[in-house]
Amino acid sequence: MSALAVEAITSRHGLLTAVHGVSLTIEPGEVLAVVGANGAGKTTLFRTIAGLHRPAEGAVFLGGIDITDVPAYGRPHLGLSMVPEGRRLFTNMTVRENIQIACEQTGRSRKTFGAVLDALPVVRTLLGKPAGGLSGGQRQAVAIARALVTAPRVLLLDEVSLGLSPAAIDTVYETLAALKLGGEAAMVVVEQDLDRAMGFCDRLVCMLEGKIVLEGKPKDLTREEVSQAYFGLHKGSNAHA
Amino acid sequence: MLEAIVQGVLLGGYYAVIAAGLSLMLGVVRFINLAHGDLAVLGAYLALAAIAFLGLPVWWAFALVLPVMAGIGWGLQRFLFARTLEGGFLLPLLATFGLGAVLQNGMQGIFGSETRSLANYMGNLSWAGWQLPFGLYVGVLPVLTFAAAVIVLGGLQVMLSFTKIGRAMRATSTDPEAAELQGVDARRVQRVATAIAFMLAGLAGMFLAMRAQVTPYAGPAQLIFAFQAVIIGGIGSLWGTLIGGIALGVAQSLGASISAQWFQLAGHFLFFVVLAIRMSSAGPTRERVLVWFDRIADALRLRTRGERKHAD
């Protein structure tokens, strides 16, 4: 059974249709990269899956269960967690409290907390620090820890590397690669860096104006194809003119 | 002088309790409740009604008011306030302004407009006191009020710092959506915060009616004092609120020792001075003052250091 299935989701912001009939499935342990230009609807799709945005049409299934009507706060408990665009840590709290909140609200154990710290040693050194004073890379690490402590079966990561230094991006992807090896959680990542996305994922979808315009395994896609889809140049075989 | 300061400090306990409720709603729900003072007065009238109509013993009546106020807060947050929050910041102001008017007229309709006091029901507690050295005399009631204020604010601070619901409140206060992503039912948390704020309003109203007379129209003045205590003490920290309440009480009390009219004026004056310092565009001076505020906040552990907005 798929870990996550999105069926014909349409999401609007007022009159603007940001996501238009998108369907996706992700298998357990799979890593899916979502790419697409600014405004393509990636964040809206993620927010709809996480329950922060109500879809106008369509349904979301988690492990085969229809969660379309489950409120956002009920989803982490069921195994769906999202690292939102901009991380959005609780800046008035310590790193420990940031992670503790997710842990206690979803009823996970101290053991899970410990295991997450083992997987992200850098976070252990930051526990007592206020989350407001961290560097971008540190913040992303804490946001990932905060999501992992809910023991997700599906982890959504929006704009993984936005605003991070190249070194910090490497570190974040090392962490994610280790998670991928662990193989428990399926991951869906939004990544602007095409090479990065193609190098890391098992499968890639490209969104354009609210629709999926290209989907495939990285080995079956050329960079050329992907960037044409990204900029909307691929329509039909004679669109290159 | 010493007498005035002591009385002012004790009076500050009352202000701290009424201000804490306002501050909690500001902080956690991001909601400005203009009916807060009227709700305090409602608490006093509910206590009076429980004694007069239900014939409850005084302390039982007081104990009953708190859950009733909490229930009212919960219901209003659920069915009114949460909806107004979706309509921008003006709507909560209008809605609670209207709620205040409804409460004032409703209380007048039911209880009439003559002044009332809980003091009549409290035996000798309303005038008992202790004679201290240096000719100081302190009333039992003001001391009890102050002690209750410290316990209540301390309890709230402990709750916010060390409990699951407290962490959920702080998270919701910074970012309700991000809180939901961690499994926090942000709307429920806001209801809990409002329920607590209403209880604090009710408690404050009963304290008020124990030491003074109230009328159905006493609320707006109490709202102003609550706002002043919050602003003087700094938004978002309960110990700051206690300090703000005490500062306001001392200013009023010192003012009153000059002349009766100066009771309120001195409080307003302090409020404007603090506001002016905080908002003045005097450049480095302003920064220095703000850093100084931050340092105090740090020292008292009101905030984590990361929250500091003003670099040293």
Ligand SMILES: Nc1ncnc2c1ncn2[C@@H]1O[C@H](COP(=O)(O)OP(=O)(O)OP(=O)(O)O)[C@@H](O)[C@H]1O
């Ligand atoms: N809260 C909102 N209100 C109105 N319109 C919105 C809102 N959020 C997004 N949009 C619009 O919806 C469309 C899709 O935006 P979305 O943020 O989902 O795209 P994105 O692919 O995540 O873009 P980016 O790469 O910039 O993050 C855009 O046209 C955007 O302007």
Ligand SMILES: [Mg+2]
């Ligand atoms: Mg986005």
